[in-house]
Amino acid sequence: MPYLDDPLIVFTDLDGSLLDHHDYSWAPAQGWLDQLAEHNIPVIITTSKTSAEVSALQHTLKLNHLPFIAENGALIQLAGGDNPAHHLIGADYQHIRDVLVDLRKRYDFEFRGFGDVTPQQVADWTGLTLTNARLAMQRDASEPLMWFGNTLDFSRMEKLLREEGLALTRGGRFWHVMGQDAGKGQAVRWLAEQYQQQRDQAMVTLGLGDGPNDISMLEAVDFAVVILGHHDQDMPLNKEDRNVYRTTRHGPEGWRQGLDHFIAIK
Structure with a gap:
């Protein structure tokens, strides 16, 4: 002790x-x-x-x-x-966003990340003030997601992200996409x-x-x-x-x- x-x-x-x-x-x-x-x-x-x-x-x-x-x-x-x-550690934010946008376009995955929405939506999701929601959107190396699709599509997206060197981590409110080496x-x-x-x-x-x-x-x-x-x-x-x-x-x-x-x- x-x-x-x-x-x-x-x-x-x-x-x-x-x-x-x-x-x-x-x-x-x-x-x-x-x-x-x-x-x-x-x-x-x-x-x-x-x-x-x-x-x-x-x-x-x-x-x-x-x-x-x-x-x-x-x-x-x-x-x-x-x-x-x-x-x-791992991938930078722009690379993560590029991969996510591409996968959604190709496979019609149902999710929204912070880069897809307004500060007001982030505030609604999190309970943060609008000012703090804007701070939460100033990202360097990860993207929080709200997943709206089914479990089969989620497993498929997780596999495709791994092939891109990215990983999904479960948080309190969101799934977080970041480099596989990060954690x-x-x-x-x-x-x-x-x-x-x-x-x-x-x-x-x-x-x-x-x-x-x-x-x-x-x-x-x-x-x-x-x-x-x-x-x-x-x-x-x-x-x-x-x-x-x-x-x-x-x-x-x-x-x-x-x-x-x-x-x-x-």
Whole structure:
């Protein structure tokens, strides 16, 4: 069990985890955020949200001095100054859009991505404000989809995307199309290695997430908190039970519950 004075990194999903699924509040988690900050423990946002969305939220959460992982691991933004570097994993957004438009034209697949609709439609789908919906549409390396077709067509599209080097990942509200090499787990491992090299010591990693797109992140960390989700998807993990905690509460209340369980205070 990690302590607050251990070389600890916390990786956290946002929607349905640190942020409430309905109103996007993180109030129940604020006490732990304060304690982690006091002990200089990095809290690394690891989310399907875009760089533009996370950058705005980081300032509010007072995490803007830290790197973050965006678009389900397809993009890592490193900390540093007014123009921080990006580390892109997999395909870029324009390539993804070109492939999707081509497949829809050829096979009449029934879906809509963020690149097909207005900011108002994205706001209606997500419950975001119009301003935040526009930030959600500023994408670099992944495309969220609403699927309206049948399961046979979906399987066919998934196969065709694989042939193009792309993959579908299930999120809380959407399916996300991104490069096959991308994913939260890969991004978490890469960033944890950067911290280890900088500090010249092994890092202890803890991850918190609620959805299927968080599984690779939860597999990549030492201690995993599976937050009770607003979905009916299985969340299987190949880890020892003592390193996994499944909360009984949703969102930031579950987030707090997970840290209460794992982090010992001397």
